[in-house]
Amino acid sequence: MKKFITIVAAGALSLVVAVQPAAAAASFPDVPKSNRFHDEVNYLVGKEIISGYSNGNFLPKKNVTRGEAAIMIGRMLGVDGAKRDTKFKDVLKNYGASGYIAAATDKGIIGGYPDGTFRPNEHISRGDMAIILDRTWSLEFGSVRDFKDVGENMKASDAIYNIAREYITTGYNDGTFRPKGTITREQFSAFLARGMSPVYKQRVIGNNGYSLNMTKQYTFGTSDGDRQLVFQQGIQSDQAPDYKGFAWKETNLKTGQVDYSLQEETSDEMITGYPFSEYYTDLKFPLKVGVPWLNGEGEGTAKITNMSKTVKTPYKTFTNAVETTSDMGYKVYYVKGVGHVKTINPAGKVVRELKSIK
Incomplete structure (x- = not known):
């Protein structure tokens, strides 16, 4: 199983993008509001990363080619897409995507084949798409997911x-990733939008889980001052100076100290990790009272001791909190659609509690 300490060698790219959706852009007759990826498509159209066809359609089910993928990635990065010579014998200067292919190659984002070709008209595979996006955003932290x-x-x-x-x-849903499968234009749009904005990341998991909502700003009261949590792009610390992904930035409003954490919720568990460091299992699914799990390496065990606890915080009183108790005596409370709301130490003292959500 992959963990947050997974490290991948990737070229550092300076990429700053807006994290809120753009206003609704073009309206395609073949991408109605009922389409699962309607908002993601229009988000990218509004940013001029992807466009429709001359007949007014988007063709959402059309498979993406390697050349088209280079164009969309290039537009997202804002590179010069002017036609020019490339290193590939099958991508001549007059080819429409030549400039984007050349630029992405120079940045180390894409590559060709041993025979010197790029094969721009071949459909890009899901595995190659993952490699390109990983390199584009310099991602490094792996995942707790396990694709069979x-x-x-x-x-x-x-x-x-x-x-x-x-x-x-x-x-x-069957636990596979299907790395050799192809990608449609609507799927590729969704991948790019999720990589650019927490709004679309949040839609992946919905608002019925127990992790913090990535579109909200939280403030917690702690024993050493209030702490503000904002989910944002760009960890720039000694541990991860080139990482350009998203994480929770926690700022101590009293001292100004900044820490970063990574949270992930899957069908099996919810965990909180730290860049190039430890991780903790917050909850194991399905939720069941009395069943223990390992909290983290060297951290003992925890179990659910109440499924509908009433918990009072400065923000509000919750009547449906899940209470976990560790073998060290700490009690932690989580609320569906909100996340962590309170922590009490073995002496019964509140060490962290929710004060506001914006």
Whole structure:
């Protein structure tokens, strides 16, 4: 099983993108509001990363080619897409995507084949898509997910788990990722939107889980001052100076000290990890009173001791909190759709509690 300490060698790219959705853009007759990826498509159209066809349609089910993927990635990065010579014998200067292919190649995002070709008109595979997105955003932290068709020795393995950690993909309901499968235009749009904005990441897991909502700002009262949590792009610390993914930035409003954490919720568990460091299992699913789990390496065990606890916090009183108790005596409370709301130490003293959500 992949963990947050997974490290992948990736070229550092300076990428700053807006984290809120753009206003609604073009309206395609073949991408109605009932389409699962309607908002993601229009988000990218509004940013001029992807466009429709001359007949006014988007063709959401059309498979994406390698050349088209280079164009969309290039537009997202804001590179010069002017036609020019490339290193590939099958991508001449007059080819429409030549500039984007050349630029992405120079940045180390994409590559060709041993025979010197790029094969721009071939459909891009899901595995190659994962590699490209992993390199684009310099992702490094792996995932707790476990796809049964992604082996550790697979070329795209680390990249697949890195984009899973970012909620860019969750795979299929049968537990597979299908790395050799193709990608449609609507699917590719969803992957890009999730990589750019926490709004679309949050839609992947919905609002019925127990993890913090990535579109909200939280303030907690702690024993050493109030702490503000904001989910944002760009960890820039001694541990991860080049990482450009998203994480929770926690700022002590009294001292100004900043820490980062990574949270992931799957069908099996919810965990909180720290860059290049330890992780903790907050909850094991399905939730059941009395069943213990390992909290983390060297951290003992925890179990659910109440499924509908009434918990009072400065923010509000919750009547449906899940209470966990560790073998060290700490009690932690989680609320569906909100996340962690309170922690009490073995002496019964509140050490952390929710004060506001914006």
